Amino acid sequence: MNNRVINKRLDGLFKALGILTTVFGLSVLLVLFIDVFLDGASRLSLDFFTSFPSRKPEAAGILSAWVGTIWIMAVTGCIALPLGIGSGIYLEEYAPKNRLTALIEISIANLAGVPSVIFGLLGLGLFVRWFNLDRSVLAGGLTLAILVLPVIILSTREALRAIPFSIREASYAVGATKWQTVYCQVLPAALGNIMTGVILAMSRAVGETAPLITIGALTYIAFLPQAPVAFSGEFPFIHLSLQGLFDPFTALPIQIFNWVSRPQKGFSVNASAGIIVLLGITLAMNSVAIILRYRQRKKTRW
Amino acid sequence: MKKFLNLFIAISALIGGLSGQVFAASKLIKVDGSSTVFPITEAVAEEFQKENSGIKVMVGISGTGGGFKRFGRGETDISDASRPIKQKEVDLARENNIEYIELPVAYDGLAVVVSSRNTWADHLTVKELKKIWEPDAQGAVTKWSQIRAGFPDTELRLYGPGTDSGTFDYFTEAICAKSGASRGDYTASEDDNVLVEGVSSEANGLGYFGLAYYEQNKDKLKLVAIDDENDVNGRGPIAPSMETVMDSTYQPLARPIFIYVSVQAAQKEEVAKFVDFYLTHAGQLVKEVGYIPLPDTAYQAALERFNARITGSVFGSKGATIGVKIEDLLKRKK
Numbered sequence: 220m221n222n223r224v225i226n227k228r229l230d231g232l233f234k235a236l237g238i239l240t241t242v243f244g245l246s247v248l249l250v251l252f253i254d255v256f257l258d259g260a261s262r263l264s265l266d267f268f269t270s271f272p273s274r275k276p277e278a279a280g281i282l283s284a285w286v287g288t289i290w291i292m293a294v295t296g297c298i299a300l301p302l303g304i305g306s307g308i309y310l311e312e313y314a315p316k317n318r319l320t321a322l323i324e325i326s327i328a329n330l331a332g333v334p335s336v337i338f339g340l341l342g343l344g345l346f347v348r349w350f351n352l353d354r355s356v357l358a359g360g361l362t363l364a365i366l367v368l369p370v371i372i373l374s375t376r377e378a379l380r381a382i383p384f385s386i387r388e389a390s391y392a393v394g395a396t397k398w399q400t401v402y403c404q405v406l407p408a409a410l411g412n413i414m415t416g417v418i419l420a421m422s423r424a425v426g427e428t429a430p431l432i433t434i435g436a437l438t439y440i441a442f443l444p445q446a447p448v449a450f451s452g453e454f455p456f457i458h459l460s461l462q463g464l465f466d467p468f469t470a471l472p473i474q475i476f477n478w479v480s481r482p483q484k485g486f487s488v489n490a491s492a493g494i495i496v497l498l499g500i501t502l503a504m505n506s507v508a509i510i511l512r513y514r515q516r517k518k519t520r521w
Numbered sequence: 522m523k524k525f526l527n528l529f530i531a532i533s534a535l536i537g538g539l540s541g542q543v544f545a546a547s548k549l550i551k552v553d554g555s556s557t558v559f560p561i562t563e564a565v566a567e568e569f570q571k572e573n574s575g576i577k578v579m580v581g582i583s584g585t586g587g588g589f590k591r592f593g594r595g596e597t598d599i600s601d602a603s604r605p606i607k608q609k610e611v612d613l614a615r616e617n618n619i620e621y622i623e624l625p626v627a628y629d630g631l632a633v634v635v636s637s638r639n640t641w642a643d644h645l646t647v648k649e650l651k652k653i654w655e656p657d658a659q660g661a662v663t664k665w666s667q668i669r670a671g672f673p674d675t676e677l678r679l680y681g682p683g684t685d686s687g688t689f690d691y692f693t694e695a696i697c698a699k700s701g702a703s704r705g706d707y708t709a710s711e712d713d714n715v716l717v718e719g720v721s722s723e724a725n726g727l728g729y730f731g732l733a734y735y736e737q738n739k740d741k742l743k744l745v746a747i748d749d750e751n752d753v754n755g756r757g758p759i760a761p762s763m764e765t766v767m768d769s770t771y772q773p774l775a776r777p778i779f780i781y782v783s784v785q786a787a788q789k790e791e792v793a794k795f796v797d798f799y800l801t802h803a804g805q806l807v808k809e810v811g812y813i814p815l816p817d818t819a820y821q822a823a824l825e826r827f828n829a830r831i832t833g834s835v836f837g838s839k840g841a842t843i844g845v846k847i848e849d850l851l852k853r854k855k
Contacts, residue, residue, distance in 0.1 A: 274564040274810055353596070354581075435553075439563045439580040441570055445547075467549070467579050477582075480712045482737035482811070 252498065259491025267492060271441035272474060276485025281493055283440050284474035287356070288425065288500075290444055290463065291470055294360025295424055299367050303420075304413060306368075307375025312401050331369035338366040339433025347434050354435045356444050357464040362430050367420040374416020378409040411515025415508045422504035426497060428472035437477065440469040471497050548791040553581035554588025554601030555687050556711070557731055558778050560810040561627055562601050565799045568806065572798075576791045584711075585687035586610075589781075595619055598786035599796070602779045603629065603687030605836035620784040620832045624796070624823045626803050628813040630732040630761035631692055631774040633745040638724040641665070641672050644746035644758030647696060647773065653679070653727070655697045659704040665725065679707035680719040680728030686711060692729055694842075695773040717742065729774075732761050733811035749773055766813045777815075784832055800824045 270280025306327075314320045342362030352358040382405050390400040431437075444463035450456060471493060478490035552562055559582050566578035583591065585602045592600035593613030605623070606614075614621060633650065635642050642665075645653075649668050652658060665672040682689045684701065694700040708719055713734045720726040721741035735742055746758035755770030765771035780799065786792045800820050807814040815823075836842045 271567075273567055274560060435581060435583060437582045438553075439559070439566060441567060442547075442577040480714055482713065482717075482734045484737070 255491045255494050255498070258488055259493070259495050262488050262492035263495060267489075272439060272469075272477075273441075276481075276483055276489055279478075279486070279489055281471065281474055281496065283443055283469050284471045284493070285496065286443050287440075287468040287470045290356045290468060291359050291363060291431075292421060292425060294356060294464065295363040295367065296421060298361060298364040299371055299420070300417060302364075303368050303371030303417070304375050307372045307379065307413075308401060308406070310372070311376045311379040312397070312405070327369045327372050331373055334429075335366055335427055336429045336433055338362060339430030341365065342430060342434045352465070354438070354467050355465045356468045358434055359431055359436060359468060359470070360464075362434055363424045363427060366427065366430060367424050370420040370423070371417055374420065375409075375413050378412035378416060379405060381412060382408050411511050411518070415512045415515075418504050418508040418511070422501050422508075425500055425504070426472055428476050431470060431473055432476065436467075436469060436473055438467065438469055438473075439477075440467060444468055471500075548576045548789075550576065550578045550599070550792055550795050551581075551597040552578065552599040552601060552780075553583050553591050553597045554781075555585040555603040555778070556582045557585075557603040557629060557687060558601035558626070558780065560733070561778075561803070561807055561812060562599075562780065562799075564806040564810050565795075565802060568802060569795055569798045573791075573794070576795070578795065584685045585690075586685060589613075592621070592781060592783065593617060593619060595783070595785070598783055598789070598792050600781040602781055604691055604776070605779065605842055606781065606834050611834070618785075621781045621834075622784060622787065622827055622830060622832055623834045624780050624782065624800065624827060625777045625815060625819065626780055626799065626823075627778050627807040627815060628766050629776055629778050630766045630771055630813065631688065631695075631729055631776070632732045632735040632761055633727070633729045633747060633774070634720055634735055634742045635727050635745055636721055636724050637741055637743050639726075639743055642727070642743075642745055644748055646748045646750055646758075648750070650696045650747070651698075653677070654681075654693070654703055656702050656704055659706050675725050678719075678723045678726045679704075680716045680726060681707050681709060682713070682716070682730060683709040683711045688729075688731065691776050692774070732766075732813075736811055747771070747774060763813055767816075775813075778812075782827065784830060787827075787830065796827055797824070800827065 267280045268285065269282055270278060271282050272284070273279040310320065310324065310327075314323075339362060342358060342365070346352045346358040346361050347354060350358075352361075386404050386408065387400055390404045395403070444466035445460055447460060447463055449458045449460065475490050475493040475497065478486040478493065481487075552566070559580060562580045566580050570576065570578055580601075581588070581597075585604055588597070588600045588602065589606060589610040590613065591597050593610055593616075595617050600621075606621070633645065645668075652668060653662060662668070663677055664674055665677050666674040668677070681692070681703070689703070690700045693703045697703060708716075710716055710719075713730045716728045716730050717734055717738045720728040721738065727745075735744060744760050746760040748758040749772050751772070754772040755765075759765050759771050761771045761775065766775040769775070780796075782792070782796055787796065800823050803820055804814045804817060
């Protein structure tokens, strides 16, 4: 046997191994999905989305849970997005390369790997107790925001680094300032990848249970936070309120966790139905991220 | 973009101060504490909110100890408790000028269970349970044959709640005569379903948890009758059931469970209304969620106690207290 034949065999072997691992990952997801679907699909109905939790499994729904999840995600996004993207831009484009920057970079990379419970404990001590926010939407949103912040910073930097340096040089060459270069050239080119990273980070946050349980959100709640907008007959007809930020909340993963630990069989069916909804949300968010990345690649001009 | 921003600022300025009355200030009642009491309070909260749409009730699960910590700091209005308040918790409440009214709401039986495949253990005495669970048993009592002559020489696998649980406090107090005294080499989980799965899948398993979890898993588990060798509480081994818990023959693993209401919070109309609703409807709702109701006279007495705002604990702040019968509870209330 000469080298050529051996190499070819090795090549084939590696290909088979690659296929095997891919199929393994996919089939685990598929089995999980089918199992949950068989258990929970029968509970998925409009009522399930419009009912509050209840002691009777067949009457219980996820209204307060999915509304709470949307609130939390909105708060998390509003805080983590500007902070994360801003820090990413600063560290990649502006920060001088010195020891302090290196220290900050290492810290952020480490933070991205810290288990989520730790962030929950931080949220409990800092937001719930010290800022006295209690178990509110704001406290939950802030906790998840600091959880996803390092991930967003890292993916922003990653996206900015992927922009060829020649683009920046060309911009400087025609007399643009640093900010003009970043704002008009680098950011638009990197936006697709930045958003992909942001969405992936958020879809991780959607399923987080541990930090929310740590801050004490494991709660029966059969009401919604105060809606931010209300309409009435009196002037000025549209009313805005941020009171909802300070209301207690529950969220989808917490509701699922609660149902799983109940003795009655009916609740585990509800939990499966809740998991289907949560999986659906995560899959939808990830698909948006993939579509964004795809369009970005098509737009790239160099 | 700029136009939109200006418009936005104009609108928000316009709306700013005028919106107060549209968003009616809703009333919120905060309950936290024991996961054992949770299903009862949840059921009451659900029915209460159906009748009183303006009042919101949130019911947390922090465990009896965790709940009392928050209660003592004045963070909650009502605390769910699966054992009476402890001195440490009384002190915390006193520091923060929180007075409390103690109200029993139901009885809970602790079930000692084995797998349905276990053919030998029908009953155990309290002494045998002590032999299994006491701290000295750690690493020493590892086989069924060590518990009683005649039991098979197979490994003993134990399952029980974690140390944060009021159930753990009560069981250790009742069996090992000291709250918290337990061997540590057993599978501990705060999630009772994990314990159910563990015991049922293990022919040599033994575990303890709330009776409600046995009721829902009768097909997989076998109940062990308990003999406290005290004929005053009925002769011989007695299995927990609605009857034996109510007539106090299932001893010592039956206990009353409570809610603690802050006197300061009870001044709020909605809290008083909620407690009144709780005690009036508890009898029926307790049964519905799988617990054992107190006699009607006990709820009546509790309501009187609440209306008279009688503060303090009738258990002398000792924490878990063993062998409390319903008649005693009533007598002590007066």
